[in-house]
Every structure is written in structure tokens, then in C-alpha cells.
Amino acid sequence: MSWSRYLPEADGCVKRGVVVRRSAVLVGSPSGRVFGSGMAFVSYSYVYFLLGAVLLRWSAPRRAVPAVLLAAGTFFLWTFGSLGLALLLGAATIAFGTGLGMARRPNLRRPLVVGAVVLLVGNLGLFKYADFLVRELRALGALAGLPGLLPLPGLAPPVAISFFTFQLVAYVVDVSRGAWPAERDFVRFLAYATFFPNVVSGPIVRPAELLPQLARPASFDAERFSTSVFLFLGGAFKKVVLADSLAPAVGRVFDGAGPLTAPAAWIGALAFAAQLYCDFSGYTDMARGAAGMLGFELPPNFRLPYLSTSIAEFWRRWHISLSFWLRDYVYIPLGGSRRGRFRTYLNLLGTMALAGLWHGAAWTMVVWGLLHGALLALHRAFRDLVARRAGLARVRASRPWNVGGAVLTLLCVSLAWVFFRAPSLRAAGRVLRAMFTGPLAVDGLAEFRPALVALAVVAAGHAVVVGDAPMRAYRALSPALRGLLWAALILALFWFAAPPAAFYYAMF
């Protein structure tokens, strides 16, 4: 249907039959009109799409599975906008070509991999950071009496750009190091790059983790399918029931302008820590569950991170795929810990600053990253100091030490999250000031009750869940009890789903 025919010719809005609006090209695009801003994971569209993809996957011959997944992934990305799809396909083609080029001309490995990384990261930089950079330069220029020299590019980062860029950089670097052979099947490679369960918000999947599965797609395993459905529903529960219940309280604290009491500020900060965990780990569970229903295994991305007894352990439990990516492709190439203490601390600061910037083009994100870098450096220094004292070995292995470490880590991480969530440095300062110097009044806390309940559930979950306990418990259930559990989870979604907040990590 041509929408342009509804516009009067004299309006000036019709240009070569395309509806042009300032807000976004997406509004005038076919995908934008029928899918809005894309297929959210918690939506009817995604559920029906997933069912269709699962049916197609299991009814297709094994050799056609990569093509089926490519088609599904392409369609999925198209719903978010043609630009994002085109960019991803273009980037994937560059990565594939680079891999092949390195395989055929090993002597050109270095220029090829450098060129590919520059192109991929440059693409990310252009779409994600150009506006930020120009805005800051304009602000500097305004201070110097030269306002508005540079026009704002007005580029909005397409969905998934942060994740697929890192995934493709991992591929070309692994191939250049000889850690993984260049993929020679273009369709299979595109299926890897566009794998819809993880393409939007991770986990960042290394070639070794997915390409072999695409080369030899698994046969149908009913038990794996069953546990994958449970994982999917459990992830939706975490997102819809827990994370979305916490969102309003967090918004009240971080997005308001009025005075804050200390209890409210602390509840808001802790609620955000819980919200982000439930949102992101919930999404990851849904991604892994969807992949499992398709017969593929994605690596876990979270291991109860708030039980970490140190900041270093936190980064082995939180957004695991990103932290290991940063370790392998930034920290270690910078020298890691092999160039002396001072250089190690610098490497940690630089790597985490980059991590902050990857999450968003904003100074609050840079501060958040630097804080974590500083914490990691401090932890390293403290660990080195303590390691030299043999007498402290028993103390370090004791329960009080670990509990104290866990509490301190949670405190530091929660304080750093204030910068992650706050819309500006000033807003972060407001919350932090309230946390430490705000009045201790408890009236007005009744409105935080849903958030406190959700916080309690998250805390209880961390306290009782050990390792893979939920999955082991599920596997021990009879089919009928599993069916009841599925129905209970779906009913919980029915009763507790608030107007859904967007997946937080989808904006990266």
C-alpha cells in the first residue's frame, strides 16, 4: 500500500513516492509500519516468529539449516530497519572476505586484519559516537566563542551494531591468530553473523562456539528442547515480572528532579542493580532458550554475579562474553599484566573505559567504566599485597572474608551502577549525594513496595540458587509437573506483566 497517496501533493512531504519525515526513515519504511521499532523478545510477534523458525528449522534437511537460519535472522533484523540489516550484512561480508583473504594470502594477514578491524570499528564509531563527538566539540567551540561550526550528523545507531561489531572483530582476529580457520561457506558465515537469538543483545559468540554447530547441526533432542523452553520462560519471567516491576521505582529515583531521601536513593540504586541483572540475564536466558529450541547452544552470560567476592570475580560472572572479549582482544593485546604493575593498572583502566564507552556514548558511561577500571586496579594491588603475606592465606579462605568481600563488591558495583543509569553526571551526583547525605525519612517509601518485593525475590534467588540448581531440579520433574510449571510461568507473565519496559541492553 502506498501511503504517499494520502498526502496532498502540495504538502511537500512526498518526495519520489517516499514518505520523508524528520523523525526517522524507519517510520516510512515497510518494516517500520508493520513492526514499529522491531520485534521485541517479549511480544506476540517474536513468539510466533520463534515458533515458525523452530518449525522450519526442524522440518528442513540438515544441510539447509544454515540457509533457514539466515533467512530467519535476516527477516528478524529487517523488522528493526533495513539500514541495520544492510550494515550487518555489509560488515559480515567484509569479515568473511577478510578471513578468506588471510587464508589465501597469509603474508597479507596483518594489513587485512587491521583493515577489517578499522572498517568494522569505524562503522561502529561513526554510527554510535559521531553525534556524541560532534556535540562535545560544539560545546567546546561554544566555550571558545565558536558555536555551531560542525553540523550534527544525526546518525542513530542501528540495533545490534555494538554486538555484531564485536562478534565479527573476534572472528577476523581469531582467524589472523590462527586460532580458528577461515570459514569458507558464505551462507553458514552469514547465519553465524545474523543468528537471531543473540544478534541483538548478545551473548557475543566466538566463532568456535557457533560455527561448528552450524557446520554439523544437531538432531532433535526432546530433552534439550524441553529444558530450552523452560529456560526461555524463566528468562521471560525474570524480565517481565521482576525487571519491569523494578523499573518504575528506579525511574522515580533517577529521572526525578525533586529532593531524595537516603532510603529512597539506596532503594533506587539497589533496585537498578537488580533490574539490570534481571533484565539482561532474563534476556540472555531467552536467547539461550530460543537457541536451544533450534538445537544450538549459546554460552552462559551470567553466573549469579552479585555473589562475587571481588570485583575481578564479578567480571567473570557478569556479561561474561563481553568481559572475556575485552580480555582477549583489548587487555591482552595491550600487554595484560606482563609489563609491570603500573602498566597493568593502566591497561585495566583503558580496557574498562572502552567497556564503558561501548555501552553508550555518554560521559556517565565513561565514568562508570573508569570506576570499574580503578576498582580492578585496586583489587589487583590489594591481591598482590595480600598474596605476599602467607599468614593471611587462611583468613582469605575463611567465610567472613568471603562474605565481607561479597558485601563490599556489591556495594562498589551498586555505586558504580548509579553512573550507568543516571541520565547525566549531575543526576548521578544527585543520587549519590542523597545516598550518603540525604535525610533518613521513611515516609513515602510505600510506593517502593513492588520494587522491594522484587528485590527480595532477587536476593532470595541469589541466596538459594547454587550453580545449575534450577536446571537440575527441572530435569528431575515428571513431564506432567513440567507442563504445570510451564503453565505457571505463563500465568505469572499474564498476571504480572506491566506495560513492558524495553530491554535495557537492547539500546547498546
Added chain:
Amino acid sequence: MTDERTNSDGRRAGDVASPNLSADGRRGRLLDLIGTVLVCLVVLAGLDLAFRTSALRAVLDRESHYRLRALEYAKLDRPPDVVFLGDSRTLHSLDPVAAEQALAEAGLSLSAYNLGLSGAPPMAQLTLAGLALSREPPPRVVLLFVSPYMVSTRIDPTLSRESLHTLYGLRDLPWMVAAGARVEDILDVLTSNLFRALAYRGRLVRLVFDRQWPGPPAAMGVKGFLALGRVPPGVQADRARRRANGYRTELSRPAAAVGDEMLGYLDATLRRLQEAGVAVAVVNTTSASALLEIYGPDSIYDEYLARVRAVCAARGVPFHDHLRNPVTSDADFTDGDHMNGEGARNYTRFVVRNVVLPLLGAAPRARASGTAAAGPPSVGSFRVEPAPSVVPRGPTPGARPVTPDPAAPHPSPLPFPPERFDRGGPGGSRLARSPADASGTKPQA
């Protein structure tokens, strides 16, 4: 961070899980999975069936204006010949009894019904059209009344999408596709028709968590029309001003824009009715004068008007602009949008004579001499000079609205030029007719 280049969870690269199971083992697992799925579906379907047949559902249906309207329409002894669709402006401003009287005066014995619903934009009108067509025989004439707020991108989605869960059925799905509806909306309707409890989710959640107990049955009025009482002029003016202030958010650029979505539903509604052989017309609703101020050049009004006209022209459907019509004045309104009973009667008669009768091919009764029977007057947009002589001139948009002095006696009509128009109804003309026409006496000072 450590330097060990281990896989994130310790597995070796490329490990692919491959359980060694016999065929019986695999079959057993498959049967277990099927059993799990069946138990889940049976539980959910059972709960849904229990809800469908429950007294609670019946009570919630009666409480909902939308649902009860559909139920009442389905129970009508005889399907109506003329149907009015629209939002609350239609609900309170189109009197089917007055319409039937006006039709009878033209020699036609036809029935009328008001299917207006509060907050019902074209999205709701599409399914209401389906409701109207669900009875045999279908209506002969359907009028769609539209307002600029209906197509604003700033319209409250909770209200504008109410019909998706209360009215839409599986029969509407193809028309939603024709309207270019979002996939999520289509699937929402599909799923909530399969599992009916989903359609009541919001209400059930409010019932359980907020203890919002079901209220009394919604008012249905007479033939769907809900008459409002007259209010003092000062009250009307005050309400109209407040309403105008409220509408600014939905109409003022640059924040507000005309959304394609509702235009798509309007187009699909017209097409659905035309394909069923129904004569259709679209009418731009009238407002009290206080609202005219917000229809100025900084609003989406002109674009709304132009685009609705374009939709109608594309479908060959007559479009009538009643924003400033010769029969209504502020005295006919209870606020900015909704007429009182008497105003509704007069306006309905105007609509019958100028819109319904031409659609039926019946000529209105001859007018008083000197007036060309050139069809309904078109006032155009605010940027277009209105046609001279027969077109009433109301307050200029953007100018101070004409607000009756609360201390004044019964409000004087808007300063329309003398209009020779035989309304034939009780009470005579609302306009400043030539004083010599009114009862033959000279006007009072």
C-alpha cells in the same frame, strides 16, 4: 582479568553435545515432551474456558461500554438502515430517533442507530463496521464521523487501542491486514480471541491487585444515543476552554503529527463498507467555538483535513466538513465536543438532510427560495477562503473564541449572516435569521 585464554565456560571450542540414546530412548523423550506440552495447553485452555463461561466474564462484559454495545447491537430485533460511527462526539450528538423523524419527513421509513463509542478512532470504526455488517441485511447507509484527535500521534494509546481487546474478532483480521495494521496488533487480536482471558487481562489485573470491583452495566441510551442535558453557558464555556487546553498536547506541532496508522484503518473501513454495498460518507465533526482556537496553523488540523479528504477521494466517498455548520452554536454544546439533547436533535436533522438523503438518492425537501441546493456547504481549511454567501462564517481560528457572557440572557447565536434555511423542526432556526422571517414580527432590541 587473567591471561588464560580459556573458553568462557571451560568447554573446548566446537564441542557439540550429542547424546547417545537408543531409538526407544529418543522416542520416550519425545513422548515426555509431548506430554509436557499437552499438560500445559490443557491447563491454560481449561482456565480460559472456565473464565469464558464464568459469571465474572458476563459482569465484565456488561460493565464495558465497548463490549456491551456490541452485545446490544447483536440483539437488535431488526438491523438498522442507517448507522452512525464515531467517538463520543457521535455518541452524544447523533440522535437516531430524530434521524428517523427526519427520514420520515422525506418519505422514507428507515431505522437508525448510533454506534458511537467514547474514544473510538478509525481503529475501532473498522471493527464496528464489521459489527454493523454482521447483521442481515446490512445497513443502507453508514456515516463515519472523524475528528483531528483521532489521527494524532499523541493520542492516548490505552484509549485508542481499547477496541483491540474489546471488539476485534477473528473476522476482522483480514481487514486489519488491509489497513496495514502492525503485526503485533494482528497477533494480539488473534491470540486474545483464542485465549479470551487475554482480552480481559488489564481489567482482571485491576480487579485482583487494585480491588477495582466491577461496576454497574454501562449506559446504552436509546438506540445507542446518550443524550446530555443542557448546561449554563458559563459552564459550557469553562468546560470548552479546559478541553481546548487539554487537546493542545494532541494537536500542536511539532510534538503532534498525523499518524498513518489511523488513516489506514479509515481507508480499510471505507473499503469494507463499500464492498458490502453500503453507501458511506465521512463527516468532519463540529466543535464549540473554544476549540477552533486550537485548530490554527500550528496544529495538525489542516494536514488532518487534507489527508482525510484524500482518503475519501481515493475511495470515491463523499466528505462533509461540518466544523462550522449553519445549525450549531455554543448553546448546543455541554463542553467543547459534546452536544446537549436539543442540539443533537437539530444537528441530526441537518446531517440527515445534507448527508444521508443524498446518499440514499433522495432529494431533501425544497429549501426556502434564494438558496441554491448545492449540497452540503464546504468550509475548507483555515488556509482556504470559504466559499461566499451560503457558507456561514464562524469565529476566525486563532482569534479569541466567542464566549458568551455568563451574565447575559440565553445566549445569542454566533454572528452568522442571515441564512434562509428551512429546518422545519421545533424551535426554529438557531441562526440569526432575517428578523422578518421569524414569526413576522420585528426583532426585539
